Amino acid sequence: MQDIALPSARTLPRSSLVPPQQDIDQVFARYLDPVYRFLYSRLGNREDAEDLTSEVFLKASRQLNTDRGEASIAQWLFTVARTVLADHWRRYYRTGAVLPLDEQQIEDVGPRPASETASPSAERVQKLLGALPDRYRLVLELRFLRGYSIQETAREMGITPENAKVMQHRALAKAVQADEVQE
Amino acid sequence: MSDPDRLNEALEALLADHSPSGMAQELDTDEQKMLQMAQLLRGSRESRPDDQFVESLRSRLREKPRRLSRRSAFLSGLGGLAAGLAAGFGLDRSTRPAPYPGLGAGAIWPAKGKWIRVAAVAELPEGSVRPFQAGALQGFLVHQNGSIHAVSRVCTHMGCSLDFRTQEQRFVCPCHGAEFDMRGGFRYYPGHQHSDRLAPLNRIVVRVKDAGIEVLGA
Numbered sequence: 001m002q003d004i005a006l007p008s009a010r011t012l013p014r015s016s017l018v019p020p021q022q023d024i025d026q027v028f029a030r031y032l033d034p035v036y037r038f039l040y041s042r043l044g045n046r047e048d049a050e051d052l053t054s055e056v057f058l059k060a061s062r063q064l065n066t067d068r069g070e071a072s073i074a075q076w077l078f079t080v081a082r083t084v085l086a087d088h089w090r091r092y093y094r095t096g097a098v099l100p101l102d103e104q105q106i107e108d109v110g111p112r113p114a115s116e117t118a119s120p121s122a123e124r125v126q127k128l129l130g131a132l133p134d135r136y137r138l139v140l141e142l143r144f145l146r147g148y149s150i151q152e153t154a155r156e157m158g159i160t161p162e163n164a165k166v167m168q169h170r171a172l173a174k175a176v177q178a179d180e181v182q183e
Numbered sequence: 184m185s186d187p188d189r190l191n192e193a194l195e196a197l198l199a200d201h202s203p204s205g206m207a208q209e210l211d212t213d214e215q216k217m218l219q220m221a222q223l224l225r226g227s228r229e230s231r232p233d234d235q236f237v238e239s240l241r242s243r244l245r246e247k248p249r250r251l252s253r254r255s256a257f258l259s260g261l262g263g264l265a266a267g268l269a270a271g272f273g274l275d276r277s278t279r280p281a282p283y284p285g286l287g288a289g290a291i292w293p294a295k296g297k298w299i300r301v302a303a304v305a306e307l308p309e310g311s312v313r314p315f316q317a318g319a320l321q322g323f324l325v326h327q328n329g330s331i332h333a334v335s336r337v338c339t340h341m342g343c344s345l346d347f348r349t350q351e352q353r354f355v356c357p358c359h360g361a362e363f364d365m366r367g368g369f370r371y372y373p374g375h376q377h378s379d380r381l382a383p384l385n386r387i388v389v390r391v392k393d394a395g396i397e398v399l400g401a
Binding site for chain 2: 021024025028032033036037040041042043044045046047048049050051053054057058061088089091092093094121122124125126129140143144145147149165168169172173175176179
């Protein structure tokens, strides 16, 4: 937390609501990584994660009051990230945020040093996978954690590609159920 | 109405690191939940922001004040600047000069899209760029930093067809000289300040299948 000292007092009066560029640069350097990783952990692909991360920081460059303390800046950024994410689900998915955000998790992400490697949702996913029957867990691990193609997954599991597709669908449906029970 | 193929396409897009969200609208509620679950699973892997993305966002954040001050020249002094802000000037999307609102709005998801094979993986070695035509779509395949992506060949200014300039590693418009980087980000427009930005090139959804590169075309 000591790595960047955000100025807390100013000698010059604010000329507008726009935060000074140097403050934005510092906030960007400090929080780009955690904000991106938080969004990626929900969206699971680079395109969406980049679009939504841009939205958060463009908002910050117009509206963030950098005079507030570091903890408050983190909280502000993650509140915006959460809102942007909720808007994204609403725009594209009738279901809204099906997988509700764990408030505690967001609090955890903010102040974490960028060097920390654990993805915020990794633990939850492990718990979720652990609750599934072996074959379902395996198909989801191969496909989504290890990025196997349908063909590779089928070969690994000794089934036909058609069966692998069906099993993938059933496993996802089962995981949704398990997650809803856990909530 | 459930259509497992639609869900499969969205899952393949996700696994190719592309946004499945446009496709999500075509899915029923249960399928959307399954897609979101797949996104959560996929997102639990470690991921770092791409260097090029970081750089381009950093420069976008830096360009904003210049855009504001240009606009505020029509107003007076700092009060004018604040007024411009309040009126919403300087907001990213409202100031892009792209004349056609449909251009450059994100990934292209054809309503009746199908996967069209446009090249063999072997034809696109690391660091190379290759134009393609897939039905109504024309674009460039790019193999960069170990991954393959595709961008539309249509300039977001007036819709001219872009050329690729190897030396600068840029897509350049023959009509008015606009330039875009390898990921489709706007870089330059002659005779204008950097504050006049064009929308980035549309992305085209791409996947690798059976040693071939396929795009989602129409």
